Amino acid sequence: MxxxxxxxxxxxxxxxxxxxxxxxxxxxxxxxxxxxxxxxxxxxxxxxxxxxxxxxxxxxxxxxxxxxxxxxxxxxxxxxxxxxxxxxxxxxxxxxxxxxxxxxxxxxxxxxxxxxxxxxxxxxxxxxxxxxxxxxxxxxxxxxxxxxxxxxxxxxxxxxxxxxxxxxxxxxxxxxxxxxxxxxxxxxxxxxxxxxxxxPDGWMPIPLGKAAILHEGKDITLVSVAVGVHRCLEASAILKKKRISAGVLDLRTVSPLDKEALCQAVSRSGRLLVVDEDYRDFGLSGELAAVVLEAGIPMRYGRVCTEETIPYCREFEHQILPSTGRIVDAAIKLMDR
Amino acid sequence: MGPDLWLLYRQMLRSRRFEEAVTDLWQKGRISGEMHLGIGEEAIAAGIVAHLQDGDAMALDHRGTPPLVMRGVDLSLILREFLGCADGICCGMGGHMHLFSREHLTASSGIVGSAGPIAAGFALAAQHLRPGNIAVAFFGDGAMNQGMLLESFNLAVAWKLPVLFVCKDNEWAIVTRSQHVTGGNLLERARSFGMPALEIDGADVEAVWNAAKQGVDRARKNNGPTFLLARCIRPEGHFLGYLPLRRSLESMIGMVGPIMHSLPARKGASPGERIASLGSITSLIGRTLTEKYSKRRDPIHHVRQRLRGEKARLNEIEKEVEKEIQQAVERALS
Known part of the structure; x- marks a missing residue:
């Protein structure tokens, strides 16, 4: 290595x-x-x-x-x-x-x-x-x-x-x-x-369509890709201090989607929080909900996504991109329900 | 009647000093993201904007500050935008690549070539709603290989749209030399669509003004579009902080590191091909440095030379411009 x-x-x-x-x-x-x-x-x-x-x-x-x-x-x-x-x-x-x-x-x-x-x-x-x-x-x-x-x-x-x-x-x-x-x-x-x-010292292919469980959690499953994954890991650490066990699933490929890994994780935790830097409406976050519901898995669901055109101003930009703070808040809200 | 060089000089100087102030704020970290300056393009902007009237429209690229400054947009509003303030000209939403002023019928875009179709649309609206008004599209030579721009040339000719297509040709397409990725001749290419195409020295504001007059008159008389090819040099390269212009040891290592690592790597191209690649990179860096430091064909210097006989008047304008920009910066930062 x-x-x-x-x-x-x-x-x-x-x-x-x-x-x-x-x-x-x-x-x-x-x-x-x-x-x-x-x-x-x-x-x-x-x-x-x-x-x-x-x-x-x-x-x-x-x-x-x-x-x-x-x-x-x-x-x-x-x-x-x-x-x-x-x-x-x-x-x-x-x-x-x-x-x-x-x-x-x-x-x-x-x-x-x-x-x-x-x-x-x-x-x-x-x-x-x-x-x-x-x-x-x-x-x-x-x-x-x-x-x-x-x-x-x-x-x-x-x-x-x-x-x-x-x-x-x-x-x-x-x-x-x-x-x-x-x-x-x-x-x-x-x-x-x-x-x-x-x-690794020599590269080996990582199969497409295989998600990675980065953190096991029994109360809630945080699912994301790219930078969102790291925001989820940060959020998970903060949630742990609040006695909430949040798992983190890194999809790695958006399509094909690792439906099996997603469904397994959500069926264990019963709560899905999607963290998606892409636009919220008609996108990945809704798709993940559909996949879980189609599999007949009961769950509570929330999402933290980008909801509008990304502002130039750094301060506004920070407010609209999924941040660790927004993830923690959304996770706590899902736990309360 | 010829141009008022004094007025043009003032406009060019306003833009230059303004963008120098922007550079300073960008370096200090007050402005985020990329920063594409129009330093070196001032004569092109000034020679064209001088002909515009109320109701005329502009479609700008990602380097749109000079035309906006010269069109009379409030300088502190532009700066407030760059600083990311909610009271900037686009409420902090756009930033320097996405500047809009509805009252000046001016839009910008960071998508290369997109000024063509937008200007064609502005001109179509003028044909219907504001006969006698025109639209200007500003873009670089890199955009000349973008299908949408070439398609808009055809559209403008076919529909006889009142457009002035202005190609600011600095011979670069981002950080690639245009000649390496462009076939044929740009002037002939534009002409082949059936519109007049004029080549001008973009450092000579009088030449730009004269050529623009022909194109603008033609458009106002509803005789269709004109293409201007204005040659220029931009000393800052594609954008601020471009690696070869950073003058730091760290940036040197950043540039040389991957080359030294790859040059002797086992397996790959032949030594000859590797040397050829190295040669191209060296020549790109050389060209970038020459354009930065040679001070060749600076449009401001060019027009100032023409006016140098009247030192007192020059001094007066320069002082006034300094003061205007300084006050705009102070207002923006307050």
Missing amino acids: KTMGFADAIDDALAQAMVDDSRVVVFGEDVHGLRTGLFVRFGEKRVRPAPISEAAFVGAAVGAAMAGLRPVVEVMMVDFIGVAVDALLNHAAKVEAFSGGKWKVPMVVRAPCGGGYGDGGQHEQSLWGWLAHIPGLTVVVPSNPADAGGLMLSAIEHEGPVVYLEHKLLASNMLDFLGSGGRKTVQYDVPAEGTCGSV
Whole structure:
């Protein structure tokens, strides 16, 4: 085991995949600058900077994957995926179904996501639930370096299209690039265990659709992804002092969803609190409730999500993003009922 | 009749001093997130905004401060927004990339290329509701590879929309050299849609003003859109705090570390390809540093040289602008 940063772990696993399989290529906006190590090691043919043409280069990734490559295509931020949605919604996600299962699209769209550094509502969205809504898309959202590397390997090996989202509060290079810009005068609520941690000496794939129980709890189950997982862990520690045993489940992939792990945890605790940095309405939080209820498991339910456009102002932003304080309050409310 | 260079100089200087004040506040951590400055683009903004009238609209990119300053938006309201205050121009919701002023019919967006369709829509509304009014779209050369922008060129020509498409060409697409990711010639590309396309030195405010006049007149007479390609240099690069411009040991290590680690790594590209990659990175850094420190083609210097005969008048304007900005900052911070 060794220690590695979140973003380094992704790049390291990606490098391993590139060594093992010459069909793996990387392209996207500024990849020579953002992935300097890969650019130097694998050369411009395999790590290729793209024009600001998301519709074209994400669309090209679909074609390239259909024709034999395994592209890892980078979009500067998940918000900018809006420009390329057609490629994902109507093409990447549909080819396998349209071809009767005979033709698959093994591509990864890698995009930074998430807020908490004051960049405004067009640059801090999460959108994992919105993307996972589309049948045919796999959506991966890791919360720590070890998962980030292992899941990247699985995403590349997967035969279908995967959206791989890296939260900017975890990927320190992105936070430095877009948030602090080298300033020592700004502070962010960065979860230490998420940004840096132990990783295996050689990367092994972590199966897609497998959640991780990070903390067992008998009174309530907190479920989240990415930074939300760390807020849940903090909340769980605070709740423990209040004699509430709160378990924490890290979904790791939003789609496919680990329904079994979710249902097992909730059937034990009888209470589900979803912590989702993505938008509340019509998204992941409602989906988790539906899954549990469809399984016939009685429960009390609550959610702490982003409910509106993310404000630029740091103070307002903090109020609307799921925070440890909001999670604790919501958990206590669920216990009282 | 030609432009009033004194007025244009004042506007450019207001924008420059304002953005210098913004830089200071950003460095102090009072402004969050990214900060994209229009330093180096002042002549383009001034030469175009000077032609605008009540009822004209602007669609701005993520670098929209100079046109807003020159359009007469309250400076302390902009600053209050940047500071994240509830009484900022967008109530602290937008920040510098998402600035809106309904009364000035001005919108901004951080989605590259999106100024094109929005300006086309503003122009369509003008055609129906405010004949004689026009819309301006400001965007960079990086946006010229964005489908929505090119589609809006076609739309504007097909519907004869009163738009001025202004491409501020600094030869960069974020931190990638545009020429490495762009085919053909931008001027010919715009012309191929069937609209006049003019190339100008974006550091020469008089040249911008003259070209803009042609485009604006044409649009006001309902003769359709015009494309301006204004060359410029932005010394701060894509945004404040861009790694090669940080001048700290830490940032040097941050840049060199991954390279040193990857250059000799077992398995990967051939030594030749690795050296080629290293060469491209070195050349990008070199170019960034040259643009920062060469002071070449500074639009403010350019126009000031034209006016240098009247020192007293220059001094007076400069003092007035200093005072205006200082007061705006004081008001914003109070």
